[in-house]
Amino acid sequence: xxxxxxxxxxxxVTLFFIGAAGAVVRRNAIIVFMCIEIMLGGVNLAFLTxxxxxxxxxxxxxxxxxxxxxxxxxxxxxxxxxxLYRKTGSIDLEKFNLLKW
Amino acid sequence: xxxxxxxxxxxxxxxxxxxxxxxxxxxxIGPKKMTREKAASYECGLPSEGFQYFQxxxxxxxxxxxxxxxxxxxxxxxxxxxxxxxxGLFGFVEMLIFICILLVCYVYVWKKGALEWD
Amino acid sequence: MSPxxxxxxxxFQCILPQILLSLTALLVLLVDVFGLVKKANALAxxxxxxxVFATLTLFSGTGLQETAFSxxxxxxxxxxxxNLTICLILxxxxxxxxxxxxxxxxxxxxxxxxxxxxxxxxxxxxxxxGNLILLFVALELMSVSIYVLVGFHKDNLRxxxxxxxxxxxxxxxxxxxxxGFAFLYGATGxxxxxxxxxxxxxxxxxxxxxxxxxxxxLTLTGLGFKISMVPFHMWTPDVYEGAPTVxxxxxxxxxxxxxxxxxxxxxxxxxxSLPIDWSMLLWVAAVLTMTVxxxxxxxxxxxxxxxxxxxxxxxxxxxxxxxxxxxxxQAGILYYLLVYxxxxxxxxxxxxxxxxxxxxxxxxxxxxxxxxxxxVLGLAMAxxxxxxxxxxxxxxxxxxLYIFSAAIKSGYVWLVVLGALNSVISIYYYLRxxxxxxxxxxxxxxVAFPAPSPAITLGLGLAAAGIMILGVFPSYFWVLAxxxxxxxx
Numbered sequence: 053x054x055x056x057x058x059x060x061x062x063x064x065v066t067l068f069f070i071g072a073a074g075a076v077v078r079r080n081a082i083i084v085f086m087c088i089e090i091m092l093g094g095v096n097l098a099f100l101t102x103x104x105x106x107x108x109x110x111x112x113x114x115x116x117x118x119x120x121x122x123x124x125x126x127x128x129x130x131x132x133x134x135x136l137y138r139k140t141g142s143i144d145l146e147k148f149n150l151l152k153w
Numbered sequence: 154x155x156x157x158x159x160x161x162x163x164x165x166x167x168x169x170x171x172x173x174x175x176x177x178x179x180x181x182i183g184p185k186k187m188t189r190e191k192a193a194s195y196e197c198g199l200p201s202e203g204f205q206y207f208q209x210x211x212x213x214x215x216x217x218x219x220x221x222x223x224x225x226x227x228x229x230x231x232x233x234x235x236x237x238x239x240x241g242l243f244g245f246v247e248m249l250i251f252i253c254i255l256l257v258c259y260v261y262v263w264k265k266g267a268l269e270w271d
Numbered sequence: 272m273s274p275x276x277x278x279x280x281x282x283f284q285c286i287l288p289q290i291l292l293s294l295t296a297l298l299v300l301l302v303d304v305f306g307l308v309k310k311a312n313a314l315a316x317x318x319x320x321x322x323v324f325a326t327l328t329l330f331s332g333t334g335l336q337e338t339a340f341s342x343x344x345x346x347x348x349x350x351x352x353x354n355l356t357i358c359l360i361l362x363x364x365x366x367x368x369x370x371x372x373x374x375x376x377x378x379x380x381x382x383x384x385x386x387x388x389x390x391x392x393x394x395x396x397x398x399x400x401g402n403l404i405l406l407f408v409a410l411e412l413m414s415v416s417i418y419v420l421v422g423f424h425k426d427n428l429r430x431x432x433x434x435x436x437x438x439x440x441x442x443x444x445x446x447x448x449x450x451g452f453a454f455l456y457g458a459t460g461x462x463x464x465x466x467x468x469x470x471x472x473x474x475x476x477x478x479x480x481x482x483x484x485x486x487x488x489l490t491l492t493g494l495g496f497k498i499s500m501v502p503f504h505m506w507t508p509d510v511y512e513g514a515p516t517v518x519x520x521x522x523x524x525x526x527x528x529x530x531x532x533x534x535x536x537x538x539x540x541x542x543x544s545l546p547i548d549w550s551m552l553l554w555v556a557a558v559l560t561m562t563v564x565x566x567x568x569x570x571x572x573x574x575x576x577x578x579x580x581x582x583x584x585x586x587x588x589x590x591x592x593x594x595x596x597x598x599x600x601q602a603g604i605l606y607y608l609l610v611y612x613x614x615x616x617x618x619x620x621x622x623x624x625x626x627x628x629x630x631x632x633x634x635x636x637x638x639x640x641x642x643x644x645x646x647v648l649g650l651a652m653a654x655x656x657x658x659x660x661x662x663x664x665x666x667x668x669x670x671x672l673y674i675f676s677a678a679i680k681s682g683y684v685w686l687v688v689l690g691a692l693n694s695v696i697s698i699y700y701y702l703r704x705x706x707x708x709x710x711x712x713x714x715x716x717x718v719a720f721p722a723p724s725p726a727i728t729l730g731l732g733l734a735a736a737g738i739m740i741l742g743v744f745p746s747y748f749w750v751l752a753x754x755x756x757x758x759x760x
Contacts, residue, residue: 091446102457110462121411123225127218132434148432264304
């Protein structure tokens with residue numbers, strides 16, 4: 053089991069940083085949000101790996117909470133994107149400069 | 154022990170062989186008359202119409218989101234269902250409260266008119 | 272892997288205030304959607320009644336010291352004090368909102384009040400969380416509600432843009448927090464804070480494992496974002512400026528209180544015995560946070576943006592308490608959070624009162640001559656500014672005094688010197704507002720704002736009175752704060 057743990061963990065962290073890099077680099081709001089979901093996917097994998105190694109179910113329950121919360125975040129986020137698209141006709145993050153970053 | 158997997162290996166070989174042989178045979182002996190319909194991209198066998206990019210009514214978005222939210226709340230029913238017997242009446246009442254909260258959301262969505270198609 | 276099933280000990284008494292708050296939120300939502308009330312302020316009054324009732328039930332839990340729901344909820348003085356702070360924040364915000372609807376009619380809706388309450392429920396569960404799972408869910412309940420509230424002004428592009436920024440940055444930071452939780456869980460094998468504390472005590476070697484340390488760092492990143500700690504502060508001025516002004520006051524105080532509660536629960540107790548170089552990291556972060564916030568606040572024209580940067584600086588003062596560690600510093604943080612709630616909601620309440628429909632970012636010029644034309648309002652604003660600057664005899668001074676003296680007791684003299692220097696810098700830009708209010712002729716265009724309603728008068732009066740009480744008679748609340756520190760059982 054132990055030697056597999058580091059493999060799974062490596063995959064989880066890789067996924068997480070692929071998502072993080074995408075979220076930093078991309079300029080389309082929806083793609084940035086999808087990258088954040090990839091990061092959450094990596095986190096879920098890390099939690100499941102640790103559930104296996106620590107032999108208690110806290111991590112598995114955390115994964116369910118993360119999934120439910122991610123859906124809620126998606127709903128709120130897409131509503132915000134939609135509102136912006138209707139106002140400005142674009143969801144390109146570089147075009148939003150009313151407030152200085 | 155590995156020997157027990159030999160039949161599965163046979164089955165895989167037969168399946169792969171069948172697929173490869175039919176594809177090769179049909180490309181060798183089939184007639185090759187290119188028509189307009191054949192060149193079009195395949196979509197359920199029906200003639201395709203319209204362009205790739207078109208706007209979807211916003212209604213679909215609202216429905217999809219509502220479905221997503223209510224569907225994902227069911228995730229919490231699974232662990233409850235697994236332990237239903239041990240939880241007994243207490244767990245039943247707890248889940249009833251949870252469903253009631255969801256019901257309030259449902260009533261809210263309904264009264265807001267998000268479920269009307271037109 | 273199927274461990275035998277143990278029904279958790281359930282004690283609804285422990286979360287009674289939160290239950291009542293949630294019920295109020297659902298009730299307001301239903302009352303609004305069925306159109307049961309017609310009068311303008313009825314929804315706000317229903318909300319206010321529910322919140323005040325929940326606050327009163329809070330006192331039934333005074334002096335309790337127990338865990339509920341198998342360690343998920345810690346009912347102790349710490350959560351009592353913070354819940355009290357959060358309920359006060361909620362009450363003040365509702366009072367201030369009741370005036371705001373004159374030029375922002377959309378705010379008078381069931382969604383607004385229920386989201387406000389749900390955010391507060393999230394905050395109070397964060398303060399009471401004894402488990403990382405509950406901490407995460409409560410944090411998200413708070414954050415998601417606030418994402419929506421920031422973008423609540425649907426016709427104002429600034430508001431939506433602020434919501435977009437806050438949402439994307441918030442979701443990004445939350446995933447770092449989650450990876451940190453995952454690593455802490457992997458290193459210690461538990462999500463329960465008390466069990467984690469015990470585990471660290473009996474296996475101190477875990478403190479130097481790479482998994483654990485990266486977990487600590489990632490968790491600090493996630494929480495640092497919420498308290499706008501430098502270098503994770505970039506979103507703060509934009510979001511604070513774009514959000515509806517009453518919401519800015521709410522999130523500046525409430526989110527900070529809840530996130531500092533989490534920071535204290537995680538960093539000052541289970542990780543309190545970290546090797547010294549880790550508190551050096553926080554030391555640097557505290558100094559950077561104070562300095563960056565104060566320096567940039569000096570050059571702001573918009574008072575809303577100036578207050579946003581001052582919010583960053585105040586996070587820095589609070590971080591001094593986290594660095595100092597120990598029970599005295601915890602009590603100082605609690606006291607400061609309470610004072611900060613009064614003075615910040617008060618200051619943003621004045622801005623909300625003066626706000627106009629199109630331009631909600633109040634410039635300094637708009638304040639000229641205000642103190643002479645509206646003496647009471649001017650006096651209230653002066654009290655808030657004096658307190659934010661930390662000038663005696665206001666509560667802001669006492670709060671800083673408690674945190675700084677705790678830090679000196681722990682031996683961080685240089686940190687306190689830097690903090691005091693920063694306070695001196697900050698006096699300049701707070702006093703500038705007062706100078707403009709009293710010693711500058713009002714400009715050609717006369718500032719006309721809607722007459723203050725009784726609600727906002729009450730709200731601002733309560734805030735100013737709270738500051739003065741905390742500044743002049745600090746002993747009662749200081750003793751309460753000292754009795755409220757979090758010590759694991």
